[in-house]
Each structure stands twice: as structure tokens, then as C-alpha cells.
Amino acid sequence: MEFGLIERIRARVAPRDDVVLGIGDDAALLQPPPGAQLAVATDTLNVGVHFPPGTAAADIGWKALAVNLSDLAAMGAEPAWCTLSLSLPEPDPSWLDGFLDGFLDLAARHRIALVGGDTTRGPLSVCVTVHGLVAPGRALRRDGAVAGDDIWVSGGLGDAAAALALLQAADEPVVVACEAGPLLAADPDGGSGRLASLRPRLDRPTPRVELGLQLAGMAHAAIDISDGLIADLGHICQASRLAADVEVDRLPCSPALAASFEAERRRELQATGGDDYELCFTAAPAMRERIEALATGVVPVTRVGRMVEGEGVRAVDGDGAPWQPRQSGYVHFSG
Amino acid sequence: MEFGLIERIRARVAPRDDVVLGIGDDAALLQPPPGAQLAVATDTLNVGVHFPPGTAAADIGWKALAVNLSDLAAMGAEPAWCTLSLSLPEPDPSWLDGFLDGFLDLAARHRIALVGGDTTRGPLSVCVTVHGLVAPGRALRRDGAVAGDDIWVSGGLGDAAAALALLQAADEPVVVACEAGPLLAADPDGGSGRLASLRPRLDRPTPRVELGLQLAGMAHAAIDISDGLIADLGHICQASRLAADVEVDRLPCSPALAASFEAERRRELQATGGDDYELCFTAAPAMRERIEALATGVVPVTRVGRMVEGEGVRAVDGDGAPWQPRQSGYVHFSG
Numbered sequence: 001m002e003f004g005l006i007e008r009i010r011a012r013v014a015p016r017d018d019v020v021l022g023i024g025d026d027a028a029l030l031q032p033p034p035g036a037q038l039a040v041a042t043d044t045l046n047v048g049v050h051f052p053p054g055t056a057a058a059d060i061g062w063k064a065l066a067v068n069l070s071d072l073a074a075m076g077a078e079p080a081w082c083t084l085s086l087s088l089p090e091p092d093p094s095w096l097d098g099f100l101d102g103f104l105d106l107a108a109r110h111r112i113a114l115v116g117g118d119t120t121r122g123p124l125s126v127c128v129t130v131h132g133l134v135a136p137g138r139a140l141r142r143d144g145a146v147a148g149d150d151i152w153v154s155g156g157l158g159d160a161a162a163a164l165a166l167l168q169a170a171d172e173p174v175v176v177a178c179e180a181g182p183l184l185a186a187d188p189d190g191g192s193g194r195l196a197s198l199r200p201r202l203d204r205p206t207p208r209v210e211l212g213l214q215l216a217g218m219a220h221a222a223i224d225i226s227d228g229l230i231a232d233l234g235h236i237c238q239a240s241r242l243a244a245d246v247e248v249d250r251l252p253c254s255p256a257l258a259a260s261f262e263a264e265r266r267r268e269l270q271a272t273g274g275d276d277y278e279l280c281f282t283a284a285p286a287m288r289e290r291i292e293a294l295a296t297g298v299v300p301v302t303r304v305g306r307m308v309e310g311e312g313v314r315a316v317d318g319d320g321a322p323w324q325p326r327q328s329g330y331v332h333f334s335g
Numbered sequence: 336m337e338f339g340l341i342e343r344i345r346a347r348v349a350p351r352d353d354v355v356l357g358i359g360d361d362a363a364l365l366q367p368p369p370g371a372q373l374a375v376a377t378d379t380l381n382v383g384v385h386f387p388p389g390t391a392a393a394d395i396g397w398k399a400l401a402v403n404l405s406d407l408a409a410m411g412a413e414p415a416w417c418t419l420s421l422s423l424p425e426p427d428p429s430w431l432d433g434f435l436d437g438f439l440d441l442a443a444r445h446r447i448a449l450v451g452g453d454t455t456r457g458p459l460s461v462c463v464t465v466h467g468l469v470a471p472g473r474a475l476r477r478d479g480a481v482a483g484d485d486i487w488v489s490g491g492l493g494d495a496a497a498a499l500a501l502l503q504a505a506d507e508p509v510v511v512a513c514e515a516g517p518l519l520a521a522d523p524d525g526g527s528g529r530l531a532s533l534r535p536r537l538d539r540p541t542p543r544v545e546l547g548l549q550l551a552g553m554a555h556a557a558i559d560i561s562d563g564l565i566a567d568l569g570h571i572c573q574a575s576r577l578a579a580d581v582e583v584d585r586l587p588c589s590p591a592l593a594a595s596f597e598a599e600r601r602r603e604l605q606a607t608g609g610d611d612y613e614l615c616f617t618a619a620p621a622m623r624e625r626i627e628a629l630a631t632g633v634v635p636v637t638r639v640g641r642m643v644e645g646e647g648v649r650a651v652d653g654d655g656a657p658w659q660p661r662q663s664g665y666v667h668f669s670g
Contacts, residue, residue, distance in 0.1 A: 020372060024574070025477050026409035026559060027376035027467065032367050037355060040450065041362035042418040042464055046457030074361035083377040085462045115375065122381030127420045127462035129377055132362065142360050224361060239359070 005096055005119045009084075012100055016113035019081065028115035030081055032133065039132040039139060041071035047124040051203070052167065057098030058105075059203040064126040065106045067226065069207035070277040074224040076140040076216025077132025079112035079209060087122035102204075110209055140215060140222035140281065145240035149220055149282035151305040152291065154208050156254035157229060159201035161273020162261060166195045167202075197256040205277040211301070214294040215281055222281035228272040229304075230313050230325065233280055240282075243310030246271070249318035252302040271315060272325045282307050340431055340454045344419075347435055351448035354416065363450035365416055367468065374467040374474060376406035382459040386538070387502065392430045394538040396437030399461040402561065404445060404542035405612040409559040411475040411551025412467030414447035414544060422457035437539075445544055475550060475557035475616065480575035484555055484617035486640040487626065489543050491589035492564060494536035496608020497596060501530040502537075532591040540612040546636070549629040550616055557616035563607040564639075565648050565660065568615055578645030581606070584653035587637040606650060607660045617642050 010023040020029035032038060045064050047053055065082065072079050084103070088095070107114060112130065208224070215222065221240055223232045229251070233244050251270040261269065283291055288303070295301040317323040345358040355364035367373060380399050382388055400417065407414050419438070423430070442449060447465065543559075550557065556575055558567045564586070568579050586605040596604065618626055623638070630636040652658040 020471075021474070021476060026406040026557075027374040027412065027465075029410070029469070029474055030373040030375060031471070032371075032373060034369060036367075038365040038367060038373075039362040040365060040416070040418060040464075040466070042420050042451065042462070043453050044420040044422060044455050044457075044460075044462060046422055046455055046460075049456050071361040075364070077362065081375070083375060083464055085377050085379040085464075087379060087381055087460065116377065118378050120379050120381055121384050122379075122460060123458045125379075125381075125422065125457060125460055127377070127379060129375075129418055129420075129464040130362075131375070134364070136355075136366070139356070139364055141356060222361075 005091060005093065008093060008096060009100065009114070012104055013114045014108060016111070019113050019115055022113070022115045028081070028083070030115065035136065036133040037136050037139065039072055039075045039077035039134050040129065041068055042127065042129040043067045043071065044125060044127040055203065057095045058102035060126060061099035061102030062106050062204050064128050065103050066205045066207050067277060068128045068130040069106070069110060069112070069209055070205070070224040070226070072130055072132035073207050073209045073212035074140060074222045074279055075132065075134060076138060076212045076222065077134040078213060079110040079130060080133050081113050081115045081131040082107070083129045084114060084117035085127040086117065086119045087125040088119065089121070089124060134216060138217040140212065140219055142221055142223055142236050142239035145221035145236050145242055145282040145307045146284065147242055147307055147309050148285065149307040150285055150288065150303050151233065151244055151246065151280065151282050151307060152301050153225070153229065153252060153278055153280050153304055154211055154299045154301050155276070155278045156252045156257065157225070157276055157278060158257050158266060158269035158273045159198050159254050160205065160275035161269045162257050163195060163198035163202035164275065165269070166198065194256070194260040198260065202275055205275065207277055208279045208299055210298050211279055211295060214298065218287060218290065219281040219283045222279055225274065225276050225278045225280055227274045229280060230271050230315065234313050236280070236282065237311060237313060240307070242307050244305055244307055244313045246305035246313060246315045248315050248323050250302065250304045252300065268325045340426060340428065343428060343431060344435065344449070347439055348449045349443060351446070354448050354450055357448070357450045363416070363418070365450065370471065371468040372471050372474065374407055374410045374412035374469050375464065376403055377462065377464040378402045378406065379460060379462040390538065392433030393437035395461060396434035397441050397539050399463050400438050400441045401540045401542050401612060403463045403465040404441070404447070404544055405540070405559040405561070407465055407467035408542050408544045408547035409475060409557045409614055410467065410469060411473060411547045411557065412469040413548060414445040414465060414467050416448050416450045416466040417442070418464045419449060419452035420462040421452065421454045422460040423454065424456070424459060469551060473552040475547065475554055477556055477558055477571050477574035480556035480571050480577055480617040480642045481619065482577055482642055482644050483620065484642040485620055485623065485638050486568065486579055486581065486615065486617050486642060487636050488560070488564065488587060488613055488615050488639055489546055489634045489636050490611070490613040491587045491592065492560070492611055492613060493592050493601065493604035493608045494533050494589050495540065495610035496604045497592050498530060498533035498537035499610065500604070501533065529591070529595040533595065537610055540610065542612055543614045543634055545633050546614055546630060549633065553622060553625070554616040554618045557614055560609065560611050560613045560615055562609045564615060565606050565650065569648050571615070571617065572646060572648060575642070577642050579640055579642055579648045581640035581648060581650045582653070583650050583658050585637065585639045587635065603660045
């Protein structure tokens with residue numbers, strides 16, 4: 001059941017030379033460049049699980065694509081094409097327009113073409129599949145870490161989880177419109193602005209696509225942080241059959257986060273909070289200068305630890321004492 | 336939230352030489368053959384919309400892949416890879432095992448590799464994206480029909496809609512297990528066996544992949560029948576800027592359908608019933624013998640009309656009189 005919304009989508013989609021046939025047939029036809037490998041990822045966002053009911057349509061559109069682009073970033077792949085499967089409780093052209101505002105804004109920034117999909121009736125749910133291109137041998141995999149590698153993270157950690165914690169501390173889901181500008185006008189947080197400054201990091205994560213492209217062929221392993229640093233770095237450890245030593249006091253912290261939580265709670269948010277969609281990657285120590293140079297002007301990167309023999313992620317505080325979060329797994333929004 | 340179900344899936348997936356990296360990283364890495372075009376389609380099935388609550392897990396798995404393979408069939412593309420995004424109300428390994436029984440059974444028949452995806456919490460929903468390969472210029476598009484073309488359909492029409500009508504005529508959704516064998520043992524239909532013989536066509540449609548491959552480069556246009564012949568042939572008309580004349584009395588009918596409904600109701604089911612996933616295609620009259628020959632041993636094909644100048648689908652009965660269904664749009668199951 002396609003509600004006649006397909007035409008509404010097709011009218012707004014940007015072209016791309018390698019799209020032989022886009023939206024409107026049984027399948028899209030795409031022409032990959034000679035020799036390239038395809039990186040393919042898919043992720044679904046469900047209302048009440050991955051975003052609160054009442055989240056602005058444009059933010060849902062942005063985030064649904066962002067979490068998928070983040071997977072391409074973590075592979076070092078160049079975004080090319082995506083499909084969108086949208087389940088809606090009822091056809092709602094104005095909601096769809098808002099959704100497309102966010103989705104296509106982000107798509108344009110990364111020149112990824114929306115080439116197909118479907119719309120069906122059902123509880124609000126967005127399934128996106130992305131296709132990226134990467135030269136053979138250059139993809140950033142989870143299983144390539146080497147003992148002695150530095151562990152790096154991009155941007156700041158914990159902001160998205162902090163926003164979620166603030167939202168959940170409120171009695172009811174908080175609806176903040178943030179389609180176009182700063183959130184302060186709609187700040188429900190009594191003037192402190194804490195939620196206002198952190199919530200865009202939850203609703204509008206920035207996929208680190210450019211950083212991933214720069215790191216391809218140089219970093220040894222990478223993953224994007226969707227479930228929290230400790231959990232996601234654990235996947236690199238498992239795939240690479242190594243352990244990771246992480247200094248929690250070195251985890252990068254935004255000014256907004258620093259101003260919002262006391263130190264111990266903040267460390268927990270940084271080490272275990274998900275939804276930041278920063279990259280965690282490992283690379284040889286000999287690469288430190290090159291990595292810092294390539295990240296300049298893209299996104300700050302921070303060394304936070306080292307890959308070693310063994311298994312699992314071991315966190316220590318500034319004094320070298322073992323540090324443990326009170327809860328190790330990040331739980332996405334659940335209404 | 337991945338419930339630890341991913342490993343359960345990975346353990347059962349068959350390999351394929353062109354899968355460089357399968358399930359378990361941020362994205363799959365795939366190596367397309369030189370020069371090939373990719374055909375990409377995605378379709379979601381939601382509980383209560385596309386299948387009744389209580390449908391056997393294996394049937395849901397089968398159908399979720401089948402409707403997507405049907406899109407590749409309609410393009411004349413060879414199935415290669417797929418991803419699966421599964422939303423489940425709760426982690427349920429035995430349900431997942433059943434789902435995979437159906438999904439992977441069909442996948443093996445078409446040598447399509449499951450290369451990635453995600454599992455999330457939410458109302459039961461299955462989003463599958465399929466990737467097929469097709470040589471440039473050979474894909475079957477909707478916009479290639481030529482005035483004078485014959486219109487063909489594969490298999491029989493109306494069986495799936497007939498099963499749905501019988502289900503809906505019952506007071507409550509009927510749960511019929513049909514994972515392994517005939518349905519007669521569970522026949523809720525009072526011994527007539529009508530539903531029992533028709534329901535597999537609703538729950539376990541056969542994607543006409545082999546037929547599509549045979550037709551690639553020869554048929555002018557094709558579509559799969561998911562929303563009913565008249566609606567779907569209408570898409571070919573629109574894309575090709577032509578009209579279609581269809582003789583409803585020539586629409587192919589299974590013995591089970593013929594035995595179950597009087598003529599007028601049967602015609603409606605055949606002309607407007609969806610979910611059959613047969614192919615509708617157009618080809619030059621000069622191709623009749625070749626088409627009948629290539630379909631031999633694959634699936635029966637039937638000529639049902641002709642593409643002409645104009646717009647829209649015009650149906651006539653056996654006497655040449657205009658024929659109209661009482662309702663023109665097929666509505667999928669809705670609980």
C-alpha cells in the first residue's frame with residue numbers, strides 16, 4: 001500500500017550519474033564503478049525504541065539516514081545509494097515532507113542518492129539500507145586491530161546519552177522541534193539549557209563519513225559507537241582476538257556535557273552511552289601525527305587507550321585503578 | 336539492540352564467493368562482477384497488514400524474501416545478496432529459528448546470500464533488501480512496453496486473494512501451520528479444503544525468478560503482481576504511456592480457485608487480487624513461440640491482452656463487453 005506518497009518522494013530526489021533507473025520501478029538499477037567493492041548496511045529505527053514519540057519528523061528523517069551513513073563511515077566507504085522503507089500509521093503528506101526535509105538534507109551533504117523503497121501501513125518505523133563504495137583491501141573492518149595499536153575516538157562522547165537521560169528524567173516525553181535552528185526557544189528545561197544544547201546530538205547525529213574516508217587503508221580497525229564505547233570497542237576486541245585498555249579520564253567531553261553532570265555520572269555516559277555515532281578506531285602508534293593531521297578541519301580525534309593481548313575491554317581511571325560503570329549496556333530510548 | 340540473535344543467524348548462513356565480508360561488521364563487503372548493473376529492491380512486511388497475526392514464523396520468513404525476490408524477477412535480475420532488518424516484540428530464539436527455516440530455504444533455492452542486517456525491538460516487522468545482477472540493457476523495466484505488444488501473465492491469478500477472502504470470511508483470523516506439509520490436517524474450512532489448497536499461495540508465494548531471467552533482453556516490460564493485475568498493469572501503462580486491453584476470461588485460473596468461487600467473483604479475484612507475485616510482461620507478437628518455449632518447464636504463461644495507444648487498463652469479458660470490478664484496488668490483509 002503505497003498511499004501515493006512515492007511520487008511525493010520521487011519529485012524531491014537528487015540525481016546521480018550512476019543511477020541508471022531510480023524510484024518507480026520494481027527495483028533500482030545502479031552501475032558500480034569497475035573494481036569497487038560495495039559496502040552495504042541496513043538499520044531500522046522504531047518509534048518508542050529508537051526515538052521518543054513526538055520527535056520531529058525532520059529529525060527522524062535525518063537520524064534514520066545518519067545511523068546508516070555512520071556504518072559506511074566505520075567501513076571507510078564512500079556513500080553512493082540508499083533505499084528507504086517507511087511504515088506509517090496513516091498517509092500524512094505533511095509529516096512525509098518534514099521527514100524528507102531531514103533525510104534529504106543529510107543525503108545531499110554526502111551525495112547519496114535515494115533510489116527506491118516502499119511505503120507501507122504499520123506502526124511508525126523507518127528501515128534504511130545504504131550502499132557505499134570502497135577500493136578492495138581498504139575497508140575498515142572490526143577484525144584488523146593489532147596489539148600495540150592506539151585506540152582513538154572522534155568528537156565527544158556521552159552527549160546523546162546525556163540528552164536521553166535528561167529526557168527520561170522528565171515525567172513525560174519532551175517534544176522539542178529542532179528542524180531549523182537552535183533549540184533554546186523550545187527549551188523545556190527551565191532555563192538551564194542543558195537539554196537544549198545536548199539534544200541535537202541525540203536527534204541529529206553527525207556521521208563521520210569524511211573521517212572514515214581519510215582513515216581507509218590506514219587505520220587497522222574501526223566501528224561506530226551506537227551502543228556505547230565499551231560495548232562497541234568490545235566488538236573490535238572480539239573480532240580481532242585482543243583486549244583493549246581504555247583510560248576513562250581521557251574520553252573526550254563536550255563543554256555542554258561537562259557543565260551538566262558531575263564527574264562520575266559523566267564518565268559513565270561517556271564510556272557506556274550510545275547514540276553518539278562517533279568512530280572508534282585503532283591504528284599503529286607510528287601513525288599518530290598523520291592521524292592528527294588528517295583529522296584537522298574534519299573532526300577532533302582523541303587517543304583513549306591501547307590494544308593489547310588478552311580479551312575484553314579494561315577501563316582504568318586517572319590513577320590507574322580499574323573503573324567499572326554501574327551498567328555496562330546502553331539502552332536506547334524506550335517510551 | 337541485537338539480542339544476541341545475530342550469531343544465531345550467522346551460524347546458518349550459506350557462503351558465496353563474492354561476499355568479501357558477511358554478517359558481523361558495520362557493513363557487508365561485496366564484490367560485483369565487472370560491468371554488471373545492480374538491481375536493488377526493498378520491501379517491508381508488517382504484522383496485521385501483510386500477514387495475519389499468528390502466521391507461522393517460517394511462512395513469514397519465506398514471504399518476506401519471496402516478495403523481494405519477486406521484484407528481482409520482474410527486473411530479469413539474478414539474485415545475489417540480501418539484508419534483513421527484523422523488529423521483534425521480544426527476543427525469541429525459537430521463533431527466529433522458524434523464521435530462518437522459511438527465509439533460508441527460499442534463499443538457498445535462489446543462491447542469494449544473507450550478508451547483514453539488524454534486529455531491533457518493536458512490533459513484528461520484516462524489512463528485506465535484495466541485490467540482483469543484470470547485464471546493462473537487459474533489465475525488464477516498466478517503461479519499455481510497445482504498442483502492439485502481447486500482454487502475458489505467469490502461473491494463475493487470484494489464488495492468494497481467494498485465500499485471504501476465505502480467511503476474512505471467518506470470524507477470527509485463522510492460524511494454519513504450514514511449515515512442512517499440506518494443510519489438510521489443519522483445515523479450518525469444514526472439510527471442503529478450499530482454504531487449505533489456496534492458502535500456501537498466500538503464505539508461500541513463488542517468485543518467478545527463473546522466468547524473469549529467461550525474459551531479460553527479450554520482453555519489453557515487466558512488473559510483478561503484488562497489488563492486482565489491473566493495478567500493476569496500470570503501472571506499465573503509465574510508465575510506457577500506453578493503454579492495455581485485457582480479456583478477463585483469459586486470465587489463468589487454478590483448479591482450486593475454479594472450484595471455490597462462482598465465475599464473477601472469481602474474475603474479480605483474478606483481475607484485482609494481489610499477493611500472487613506472478614509476473615505480468617509485454618513482448619512483441621513475433622516472440623510468442625519463443626516465450627512459450629522458454630516457459631516450458633519453468634511456469635505456464637498465458638496471453639491475456641494487448642498494449643495499445645491510449646491510457647489506462649481496459650478490461651472486457653468474453654463477449655467483448657466492458658468489464659469492471661466492484662473494487663479496483665487490492666487491500667492486503669488487515670487484522
